[in-house]
Each structure stands twice: as C-alpha cells, then as structure tokens.
Amino acid sequence: MGIELGMEKQQKTIAVILFVVLVAVIGLWGVDFSQSYLMVSDLANDPQSHIGNEVNTMGNIKNGTLQVVPGVITFSLVDLEDHVSEIQVQYTGDLPASFVEGQGISLSGTMVSAQKIEAHQIVMGCPSKYTE
Known part of the structure; x- marks a missing residue:
C-alpha cells in the first residue's frame, strides 16, 4: 500500500x-527574444548603420529636455553608462504613468536621423542590456 x-x-x-x-x-x-537593446552611445557613435532601421535602446530622460505638447512628447535620452552620449526622441503615443525627467526608460522606434529616434513604444524602467 x-x-x-x-x-x-x-x-x-x-x-x-x-x-x-x-x-x-x-x-x-x-x-520576441531576438530584440537586443543598444546603448545610446552605440547609436551616437555609429548612427549611419542605424538610420532608417528599427532600434531598441534604453537610457535616462535628460533633465531639462522634456517637452509635452498635445500629441507629441520630445526629450533627450542619455546613455546609462557614459552619461554623456544622448539622442533626441520624439514620441506620439500616450504619456506613460510616472514619466518624469531623470527616469530610466527603454524604447523601440525608428532612427530617422543621426540625432533623432521616432519612438512608437516606451516602457518605464530599463531591461538588462546583456543578451545571449
């Protein structure tokens, strides 16, 4: 038994x-586990290989750069590691909750010029940059 x-x-x-x-x-x-996140410095140091392409990046919203007007949010995204490299971001979606300057975010969008990303998705907080 x-x-x-x-x-x-x-x-x-x-x-x-x-x-x-x-x-x-x-x-x-x-x-999609194939999405790898590039650092802002990676985009700033080699913009030509990313212009016109979908990019995933992460960083901090630079203090003093956040502008919110009806339908458009713009800000500078600063590299998490060197704290110097930055890129302009334009976002036309809804403002995420707790979206403030200095906050870490990750985003997906199209790199439209050497200095600008048109984001279509913003997520509060930054994922690990290390992927297999």
Missing part, C-alpha cells in the same frame, strides 16, 4: 511540473 501512495504522489508531482512548463510556454508564446 505504501508503494502505491508513493507512485501516486510521484505522478501528481510530474503532472504539476508539466502543467507549470505548459503555462510558461503559453505565456511566452510570441515573445
């Missing part, structure tokens, strides 16, 4: 593990 209870417990454990794996796979379905 003890062996039957042990096997039943083992089967339940395996079922729970399979369920957790299934939920994880479904939850991550469609997530």
Whole structure:
C-alpha cells in the first residue's frame, strides 16, 4: 500500500511540473527574444548603420529636455553608462504613468536621423542590456 501512495504522489508531482512548463510556454508564446537593446552611445557613435532601421535602446530622460505638447512628447535620452552620449526622441503615443525627467526608460522606434529616434513604444524602467 505504501508503494502505491508513493507512485501516486510521484505522478501528481510530474503532472504539476508539466502543467507549470505548459503555462510558461503559453505565456511566452510570441515573445520576441531576438530584440537586443543598444546603448545610446552605440547609436551616437555609429548612427549611419542605424538610420532608417528599427532600434531598441534604453537610457535616462535628460533633465531639462522634456517637452509635452498635445500629441507629441520630445526629450533627450542619455546613455546609462557614459552619461554623456544622448539622442533626441520624439514620441506620439500616450504619456506613460510616472514619466518624469531623470527616469530610466527603454524604447523601440525608428532612427530617422543621426540625432533623432521616432519612438512608437516606451516602457518605464530599463531591461538588462546583456543578451545571449
């Protein structure tokens, strides 16, 4: 009888593990892990290879540069590491909650010139820059 209870417990454990794996796979379905984030300094040092392309970057909103007018938000994004390199950002979406100068953000958009990104998505906080 003890062996039957042990096997039943083992089967339940395996079922729970399979369920957790299934939920994880479904939850991550469609997530694009190929998106790598470039530093602002990477974009500023080699803008020609990024102009016209979709870019993902992260940095801090430079103090004194945030301008909000109906329909358009502009600011400078400063590199997280060297704190010197910066790029202009124009965003036409809704203002994210807690969007303030000095805040770290990540964004996706199109690099339209050597000094400017037209962002279409902004996420508060910065992801890890290290990807495999």
